[in-house]
Amino acid sequence: MSKQSTPSKSRAGAEERSSTSVMETATPEADTAELQEQHQEKKKEQKSKIDEKERDELLRLLYQMILIRRFEEKSAESYSLGKIGGFCHLYIGQEAVAVGAIAALRSDDYVLTSYRDHGHALAKGMSPDEIMAELYGKAGGCSAGKGGSMHLFDVNLNFLGGHAIVGGQIPLGTGIAFATKYKGTDQVTLCFFGEAAVNQGAFHESLNMAQLWKLPCIYICENNQYGMGTSLERAMSLSDVSQKSCAYDIAGEFVDGMDVLAVRDAVARAVERGRKNNLPTLLEVRTYRFMGHSMSDPGNYRTRAEIEKHQERDPIKLFTSSLMEKGILDDKVLGEIESRVREEVEHAVRFAEESPEPAPEELYTDVYTD
Ligand SMILES: Cc1ncc(C[n+]2csc(CCOP(=O)(O)OP(=O)(O)O)c2C)c(N)n1
Numbered sequence: 001m002s003k004q005s006t007p008s009k010s011r012a013g014a015e016e017r018s019s020t021s022v023m024e025t026a027t028p029e030a031d032t033a034e035l036q037e038q039h040q041e042k043k044k045e046q047k048s049k050i051d052e053k054e055r056d057e058l059l060r061l062l063y064q065m066i067l068i069r070r071f072e073e074k075s076a077e078s079y080s081l082g083k084i085g086g087f088c089h090l091y092i093g094q095e096a097v098a099v100g101a102i103a104a105l106r107s108d109d110y111v112l113t114s115y116r117d118h119g120h121a122l123a124k125g126m127s128p129d130e131i132m133a134e135l136y137g138k139a140g141g142c143s144a145g146k147g148g149s150m151h152l153f154d155v156n157l158n159f160l161g162g163h164a165i166v167g168g169q170i171p172l173g174t175g176i177a178f179a180t181k182y183k184g185t186d187q188v189t190l191c192f193f194g195e196a197a198v199n200q201g202a203f204h205e206s207l208n209m210a211q212l213w214k215l216p217c218i219y220i221c222e223n224n225q226y227g228m229g230t231s232l233e234r235a236m237s238l239s240d241v242s243q244k245s246c247a248y249d250i251a252g253e254f255v256d257g258m259d260v261l262a263v264r265d266a267v268a269r270a271v272e273r274g275r276k277n278n279l280p281t282l283l284e285v286r287t288y289r290f291m292g293h294s295m296s297d298p299g300n301y302r303t304r305a306e307i308e309k310h311q312e313r314d315p316i317k318l319f320t321s322s323l324m325e326k327g328i329l330d331d332k333v334l335g336e337i338e339s340r341v342r343e344e345v346e347h348a349v350r351f352a353e354e355s356p357e358p359a360p361e362e363l364y365t366d367v368y369t370d
Pocket residue numbers: 114116164165166167193194195196197224226227228293
């Protein structure tokens with residue numbers, strides 16, 4: 001991959017200023033010693049954000065990240081066995097983004113995302129059983145088996161999808177933020193999307209309206225540096241996505257998406273701005289997907305070395321070792337987390353396999369609400 005920009009700007013909108021977050025990105029040629037040095041530096045930075053009083057919450061964040069990772073590894077296995085069909089986009093490598101961001105929310109806040117939605121759904125509290133059954137296309141799934149991997153949804157949890165049209169959720173999220181403001185609630189809306197959605201009109205129209213109408217919407221661009229097989233550099237003239245906030249005078253910030261606590265802190269600042277002042281925020285969260293775009297990606301647009309370089313910055317590896325060095329985690333507790341996760345994922349697979357196929361007459365239900 002060619003040169004990576006390392007934006008360091010946190011840009012506040014007209015009403016306020018906010019703090020800065022910097023992410024250093026290695027070049028593909030970076031040697032092991034250099035990667036190790038970066039890992040140590042990142043860990044130092046992450047450890048400085050760890051507060052021992054938060055022990056249970058920190059372990060919950062680790063639990064959620066590991067649950068997403070193992071759930072998806074299992075989904076990939078079931079997909080290869082032909083038990084899951086259709087499109088399936090894995091989130092492996094990006095777990096810190098959904099987990100960190102949703103940890104800064106209240107349970108009645110809204111979340112929308114793209115088709116790469118398993119992690120967000122789990123972090124918002126959806127049951128692994130219902131998600132796995134949905135992936136299997138079974139009646140016990142959250143969308144009764146008719147949506148599949150890209151259309152996870154749980155209205156009771158204010159998790160409003162799972163959207164397959166690139167950028168389609170951005171105007172929808174903006175509309176939900178409008179609705180909550182109109183109703184006078186202090187809920188905020190988190191709207192996640194990939195960096196390839198940013199070149200679409202829908203993104204620009206939404207940000208313009210959100211700032212003009214002062215809507216409590218937090219736009220989170222998960223910049224994993226590729227839109228299918230096209231790298232960001234090949235597709236975007238201004239590749240520092242957070243700077244696009246300037247065009248609409250919105251608060252913007254660049255965040256290290258491999259650091260779950262950096263994500264949580266940045267989203268917490270945005271939530272406060274939304275809840276108290278009805279103001280939107282654009283966050284560019286720099287991350288990387290370790291797997292292909294979808295299960296059918298031949299992966300010939302990047303090298304193994306590039307993937308391995310980013311795997312050195314695995315968000316779970318980083319957080320695990322930060323927590324261990326701070327004395328919050330040890331091998332025993334980590335083992336307990338792993339075995340709880342294993343049980344939960346195995347339960348989900350059993351639930352999905354035993355769940356019935358949707359009945360043929362269900363083809364015509366739930367197309368529109370009655
Ligand atoms: C409007 C629209 N155009 C094209 C596609 C085909 N498509 C599916 S995913 C994708 C790439 C999106 O990349 P990005 O937004 O960066 O998200 P990521 O997959 O990296 O999470 C494209 C072009 C689509 N689903 N919708």
